[in-house]
Each structure stands twice: as structure tokens, then as C-alpha cells.
Amino acid sequence: MADTKEESRIGVFICHCGTNIAGSLSIEDVKKYAETLDGVVVADDYQYMCSTPGQSKIIDAIKEHNLNGVVVAACSPRLHEPTFRTATEEGGLNKFRFEMANIRDQNSWVHMHDWEGATEKAKDQVLIAVAKCRMLEDLQPKSVPVEHAALVLGAGIGGMQAALDLASAGIKTYLVEKLPTVGGRMSQLDKTFPTLDCSQCILTPKMVDVGRHPNIELRTYTEVEKVEGYIGNFTITLRKKARGVLDPTEAEARGYVGGGCNGCGDCAEVCPVIKPNPFEMGMAPRKAIYIYHAQVMPLLYTIDFDSCVKCGLCVDACGPEKRAIDLESVDTFEEIKVGTCILAIGYDYIPIEEKREWGYKQFDNVITGLEFERLICASGPTTGHLIRPSDGQTPMKVGFVLCAGSRDNTGGVAKPYCSRFCCMYCLKHAHQIMEKIPGAVPYLFYMDIRAFGKMYEEFYYRVQSEGAKFIRGRVANILEDPTTKNLTVYTEDTLLGRPVAMEMDMVVLAAAVQPKADAEKIRQMFGVSKSQDGWLLEAHPKLNPCGTTTAGIYLAGVCQGPKDIPDTVAQAEGAASAASIPIHTGEVQLEPYFAQCNEEICAGCGMCLNQCPYGALALVEKNGRTVMEVTEAKCKGCGTCGGFCPGGAIKMQHFTSPQICAQIDAFLLKGEDY
């Protein structure tokens, strides 16, 4: 053990980080101070410690001075601990003989105008790091095998792309979708900007591919119930919701050979219960036994048991050959084992009706962008005829309210961020109106047009030249004429600097988007953080946009933040690639921060047992005594048991009580024993 047996020989290396550190505190003073510390045999500094020459300094010093500990005072261990641990190892030391002092992110960057204060703090940070370093011990990382399978949660375009990539790379992939069909929001769209390809035409082939890829295990109408384990070895419990309809395989399992749902729809024809179809944004009906639309994948009906009256008409209509309907079906559970997971759960609109000033759900002719998509789509409720909900007339003047609830700091349901795709879809909608309805004019009420993508600005010019009108100003409110049901849009034209009121036949709100309602639950189950705005938090905004801080969990699509289809697909491919690395490597190294029981001290009281959230602790009989035992495979190294044991019998590797006390003492006593 480092504390008693061997004399400490520590090297301290201080990084300038260009002027990031050196510009706010005295590197020289810190270095001189480090040289005086107990156990320090060499102190050095360098422009960029993380560079190759910087790391060579560490490697050489270990050899030259026969070091047994390394301290680097630089940026955050969250960024560069792995780098310097590798250098420590290359120098011939165990890589856990390394400790870092965060004098950049938690010092020079936050005390930029306090040279003295920052220098004093940096000295203390080095002192505290050296105190810990003196007591570090050799540890062996634990290698665990990685399950050769992955989970993708959510089967929108993001999830489907990620699953296809993983599956094509030879990995068994569970694609789990909570709705009865894959496709996500993209399947609700008519055309896609800026190329105007038909959304279904480019999406359907992918939907079909996920259905028949031999490596994809598709689970629709299924939710995640429980997540256990860690990278390499997640055990995930799925809840397959009662669907009331058997697919051919399930039918065969019940002995109905050749039976099961073939998607004929005879059942829905006879079903007496009528409900709004959420896929059509409630603008078309569906029955209690339904499919969302003709291209669903899998083509399999579903019973909405919340509205089903169990009359049994569908069972008869389905007939004795198929026997596809089981009105008594119940939720079933399945446990799967995967090595890595990708979350791709997408987004929702904010409840835009709560912005009362724009009149959604008060005035018939105020609709949202998604409703517009369904109304303009040939397979939609009006077979592609854009009509006013109030009277079925064709609108000739259509207003678009951009940033409806986005870039809005007024609180409530409004969001401060930009929803990113609304500018572009409004341009798309404007184009579609002018193309479909001769003489119709779209009026776009906007703050800025953000046409940032490839060929987007060009599309903007095109829509301008086609005759769309642009009024720069945030819409203050919208009022309805009760007889004509026409709408008057009030805003200030900020380019002309005067208020305007314009009468429209119809208004489309480009409502802001927000995380799915259950994103919070999913996030906590998978141990992922959220950004300030509620979207799932990436590991690093620039350098690790697909990863999360929880090893083995990755993000794809809008659930990480608003993005359009090209960006969603790109991120999905990135996430799939990242998620496949541990699987293809076959093993991962876990940091060996396990709890250990000091059996001589352990009184066998068992009070620690329920401290552990993972059930890693148990009481066992050893040499005639009852003592606690840790199951290393279950321990994740939080230290909660170690923080609790009244006798101090639990040793938390790399965060031992003597190490932490030494850090406290070092700072407060500065080497004196009071």
C-alpha cells in the first residue's frame, strides 16, 4: 500500500493550455509551490500537456525520476484523464497512479480577473491532488464481455436508420417502437424540403427494410419497462402491449396454421366504434380496431382496448380461418440482453393552444404545420385538397406564423430555442400552395428565415420568386370574423416600422417542438441527463454529439435537439457506428471503483445491504463469522455503501476514506497537525 510501504515519488506537471491557464494565474508560482510538497520529486510545466511532447515529458520523467505517482494540473479529468492515464501507463506505471488538478475549467476560466485568488486556488488544487496521489494504489481495470446485440428505441427515421446500419454491420438489433407502426413523424409528411421528394416514397422502402432485415428484431406496440446493467450487459424488460390481433407467427403458435392477420381490414369495416385517427391529426376517423394508414409496417391491425366495447363483430368478420383476433389478449413481457442502446424517441409539438393569442382550437381555420401536411397529402383525409376546416372552401390567402412558440422568452409553454425545421417547412408549404391552387398567395409572418442547410437558401429564393409574401414581425394576435370565419392577423412589420392587420382565409402555426412527454421517464431509466431545455444531453456538444455520459447509451434524431431529416439520419448513422464499436471489440473495460469489505472490521450488522441500489451486497458466513460480501459484477462503484458503513469496513477503491480525508486535511491543515 502506497501510504505506508513505499516512499512517494511524485511528478507534478502544470499545463499552460496556451494562455487559457497561463493568462489567468502564475504557472511559475504554482510550480515552485509544487516542488516544496511532501513526496514531490519533480515539477515541470509545458504549453500543452496533452500534446505529444507534453505527454513525453510525463513518460520520460517517470523513467528518469523513478516516479510512482503523476499529477497533472490542467483541464478537467472528464476531458483528459484518459489521455494522461495512458501516458502514465506508457511510462511504466499502473494507470491508476494518476491524479488530476482541474485548474482550467474550475479555476482560470472562472476567475479570469483575480490573478492572486486563482494562483492561490491552483496551489491548493495541486496540494489536494498530491495528497491523494500519495495514497493511490495499483488497480486492474475489469474487462467484461459485450453482448452481441443492440437496442434502438423509437422507430422514426432516426431509429430506423440506426437499426438498419447496426443490423447491416452484423449486429442483432432490437428495434422497439411504442406505436403500432414504424415510421415516426416523417410518415405524416407529404413532401420534404428542399428537394420536394415525396416523404412516403423515400420512407416506405426503409420501413419495409426494417421489417424484413434478418438481423432486426422488430417490436412494435412495445415499451421499455425496466433497464438494468451497464455497457456490454444491459438487461431490458419490454412490455408488449395487448394488441388484440395475432400476426401469422403468433397464430401458428396457437395452432391456427395459415391464420393470423393479413391486413384485409374486414374487421374495421364492421367495428361500430369510431374514434379520431391521431395519425391524421384527428381529422379522419378510425375504428376501435385500426391501422393508421395504408403503408403501416407491420401490416397488422391493432385494437384500442380503451375504446373497444368487446361486441365481437370483428371476430366474426375475421372468420374461422384467420382467427386473428383475440379480445382477451393481455400485455406480455420479454427480457432482452444487449450490449449498447440508441435512444431515438423523437418529439412532439408544444400544446400551442395554450398560446391563446393565436387562437388554435378556438378558431376553426387556425391549424398547425402537421395538420397542413395531412391536408395537402394525397393520401390524407381530403385526398390532398387543401380546404378550410370551417366550410370546406379552398383558401386563397394563407398566413403562416413562424416561430410560433419558438425563440420566445415569455415563459409558459413557449421555448427559448429555435425549432430549426419550421422555417423550411413553411417555405415548403408556401410552395405547395402556389403549385396546387392557382392564384393562392401564402403570407409568411417571420422573425428571420433560417435557411441554413445545403440548397436551403436557394429554395428560399425560389419560393420568393414564385410570389410568396414575407412580412417580418412576430404575430401579436389573431382574431376571427364570426360570420365569414376569416382571420385577421395583427403584427408589426418591423421592416416598415408600422403595425399591420391582414385578413387571411386560413392560418398555419409553425408550432415549436418539445421532447416527448415520456422522455423524462425514459431518460431516467437509461441514466441519461437532459439539457437545460429538456432535450436529452449529449456527452459533448461538439466532440461527442451522439454519445451520452452513460457508457453504452447513444442518441439519434430530434430527441437530442430539433433537427431536420438529413441531420437526423446523419446523427443516426453516427450513433450506430459508435454503438457498434464496443460490440465489435467484444469487451469493454470498466473502471475498478468497486466496493470491498474489510472482513476484519465488518461487524456483520448488514445495515449497508439496503444502501446499495443494485443489490450487490449480501451477508455471508466466513470462518464462523457473519460478514458482508460484495458481488463485483453488480457493483457500479457509487460508494453509497462506503459512505454509510458506521464501522468504516467498506473500502471504495480509488475513492477510499483515507484518500478523501487526506485531501481534506491537506487543504485545511497544510501539513500542520493543528
Place this chain on the structure above:
Amino acid sequence: MTDENWNPKIIAIICNWCSYAGADLAGGARIQYPPDVRAIRVMCTGRVDPLFIMKAFQDGADGMLISGCHFGDCHYLEGNYKCAKRMFLVKTLLKNIGLNDKRLRMTFVSASEGAKWGEVMEDVVKTVKELGPSPIKKYQR
């Protein structure tokens, strides 16, 4: 008893996944705060043994901060609940030995709350400065 030049000694024990990341983010955003707090990183606030806190005050700390993830966000599910429970115990102990329990503070700062970390730093330093040096120092040999 506070004089202008007195700098309080404050130790923070903060969890790796939320508060430490939040503190790093404050750095990235160049949020400026007073430099009096010295942080010790642990994996989770569940690791915080009441002993560490008593030890720090015995050594003459003027204040202590424990900061972790928000409830429900702990990387290890419930370490922060366990820690928060212990804080009640320790605060009672502090009062019993005649220390103002405001010297010990627990906060919850997530990985995306850089600005909040700055506010916590300001506030902790301000509170401890108002309370003045720890009376325990007087009793030390």
C-alpha cells in the same frame, strides 16, 4: 468578526456526473465566481461519509458544500437521496456542537447548469463570509 481580507476555507465534495460536469460547464461559459471553494471529486454524493464533513469542520473548515445530481437524476439511481438523508443527521450534529448548520449546504446542480453552479458558488461564499470564521479554530491547540 469578519475582516475585509479574510478568505474563508470552504470544501466542496461533488459528484462526477452532475455537479462536477456543471462546474466544468461554468468554466466553458466563462462564468465568473469567487475562488474560495476547493472541490473534491467523488463518483456520487452517496460516497459522502458524515465522517468527511465532521473531519473538515474539525480541521477548521469555515464551510462545506455537498453537491450532486437532482433527485431522480443520480447516475446510480438514489445515491443523492441517501446522501441528503445523512445531511439531516450531520446538520443536527453540527448544531449540537454549537456550529451554525448553515455552514453545511447540499445543492443539486446538473451537468447542464453551469450558470447555476456559479450562483451556488457566489451564495455559499457569501453565506460563509457572513457567518465569519469557524469558532472551532479558537479551540484548536
